[in-house]
Each structure stands twice: as structure tokens, then as C-alpha cells.
Amino acid sequence: MEFATRVLTVFISTALGLWVARHLYRRLELLATPLSKRLDLPVGLVALSIAEARAPHAILARWMAEGAVTFRHVLTFSFVTWPLRTVLLHLRLGIIPLAVGALGPLGLAYLSIVYLPSVVGFAIATRMGRGLQWPRNVDTAKLATSVNILKTAAEIAGRYAIFEVVFLLLDLWGVRISLDFAPLTPEAIAVASIAAVRPSLGIMAAAPLYFGGRMAAAEVLLALLLGRLVYMSVFEFPRSAVQFYGSIYPPAAASRLVVYTALVMYGVTLPILAALWLVSMYGKPPEAQLLSTLS
Numbered sequence: 001m002e003f004a005t006r007v008l009t010v011f012i013s014t015a016l017g018l019w020v021a022r023h024l025y026r027r028l029e030l031l032a033t034p035l036s037k038r039l040d041l042p043v044g045l046v047a048l049s050i051a052e053a054r055a056p057h058a059i060l061a062r063w064m065a066e067g068a069v070t071f072r073h074v075l076t077f078s079f080v081t082w083p084l085r086t087v088l089l090h091l092r093l094g095i096i097p098l099a100v101g102a103l104g105p106l107g108l109a110y111l112s113i114v115y116l117p118s119v120v121g122f123a124i125a126t127r128m129g130r131g132l133q134w135p136r137n138v139d140t141a142k143l144a145t146s147v148n149i150l151k152t153a154a155e156i157a158g159r160y161a162i163f164e165v166v167f168l169l170l171d172l173w174g175v176r177i178s179l180d181f182a183p184l185t186p187e188a189i190a191v192a193s194i195a196a197v198r199p200s201l202g203i204m205a206a207a208p209l210y211f212g213g214r215m216a217a218a219e220v221l222l223a224l225l226l227g228r229l230v231y232m233s234v235f236e237f238p239r240s241a242v243q244f245y246g247s248i249y250p251p252a253a254a255s256r257l258v259v260y261t262a263l264v265m266y267g268v269t270l271p272i273l274a275a276l277w278l279v280s281m282y283g284k285p286p287e288a289q290l291l292s293t294l295s
Helices: 002-023 025-039 043-051 054-066 071-080 082-093 095-103 105-128 140-145 149-172 186-197 199-211 217-246 251-282 286-294
Strands: none
Touching (some): 043 054, 054 217, 071 082, 071 251, 082 095, 082 105, 095 105, 095 199, 105 199, 105 217, 105 251, 186 199, 186 217, 217 251
């Protein structure tokens, strides 16, 4: 039932995005024009990304197939809109109010680190996109009109379903994550293990330990980010980036988009995890360091 619901959601959201492009594009264009001018991107694509993430990529895939844009254009647009996609997703899932409400200022610090890879990706894209020539004088609303909404949405949802079946089979095989090997305190291991299953639950588990004085701020951030990194690597990243790009672009282009996104995410997050581990370990009194190591 959940499988059918997710595939149906992809179909409806894609169709809705294309419908918005056809009927409500002019209103979204007013919101997107300042950002479009600043980044030198087609205003139509930016406007569509506000409404639905897949619709502008469906148009980009069509442009790339026709030779109007290259992979560099696609990567630039994907990285430029990465922060927007992440923030909108977290608002929809309630992650932002949960983190701030449960952890206060520490929740803001956690969110800042979570969003840092997308900000780095944005910065890379602004430099990489310099000098790119985008299709000009293209009426995105008219372009969307020429697209068969139901057919395009069905094709994307069908390719998404293939990936979903693969991950359902992995779930049936009972893939489980254990973080007992990590050189952390029992409290940090518990929070990280919970966050590896669902980051939002990890936040809720960390709050009483943090305010009760059983975990320091650096240790909370380390546990939550470690758990989230495991969750992203094993569950969310394959089911978001792989399915998102793989359902829209040809395999070669989709694979490159996934690899570059992963490189930025790990390249930014792993050094932060290492720094937080050093702070949490060597910022303690000697007795606490010994107990942490023995545990």
C-alpha cells in the first residue's frame, strides 16, 4: 500500500508541477524573477522549482535530449536549487520546527550544519555556471503546454517505481544498521542509532539527554549528524537522489548527478564529524575521556 502511495504521489506531484507551468506560471514568475536575474538562470525553471522539484528537471531532460543544454547546465541548475529543495522538504516534514523547538539554539546549529552541503553546492554552481548560455526567449508556460502532462508524469512515476521495488526488496532482506562500534558514549550511540533509523526521532531522543546534562552540545551534534549521515547513505540518499534523478534523466547523466551530489555531501559532512568527535573526546575531563573510551 505504501509503495502504491509513493508512486502515486510522484505521478501527482509531477503532473501538478507541469499543470502549474501551464496555468499558474505567470504568478510564480513574479516570485522567481529576482533570483533568476541574480543567478542568470531561465526564470521559467526557477519558477517551476518553487512549485515542484521534478517539473523543471523534466524540461531540462528534454532540452538536453534535443541538444539545447549540456550536462553542465543540468548540474548547475541542480546545485543552485539544492538549498531550496532541502528547505522546502524540511518545512513540509516539520524538521525545522522540531529541531528548533526540541533543542533551541543547538537545533539551529544542527540545521545549519545539515544545510551546509547544499550551500557549498550552491556556491560551486554559481562559479561553475558563469558563462553558460541558456536557451533564451523560451516561454516555459508554452513549452509545458506542448508536453503531454499525463504521459510525462506516468513515465517518470514508472521509472520511479522500478527503483522503489529494488529498495523494497532490500527492506525485505532485513538490512539493519548498528553503531555500537563507534567510539562514543552509550548516550551518543543510542541517539545516533535512533537518528540512523529516523533523524527526527534522534532529535527527540537527544533533547532530554542534552537538557539533563548527560550529553554536551558537541556530543549531541556529533550523534545526530552521524546518525543522519548513516540514514542518508543507506536509506534517504538512495531513495531521494538516485530515484529523483534516475526517474528523469538517462542513466549516464543521472549517475553523474548522484556521484557529484554525494561528493559534496560527504566532502562537507565528514570533516565536520571528525572535528566534533575531537571536541567531544578531548574537550572532556580526563576521567570522562577514560570512561568514554572504555565504554
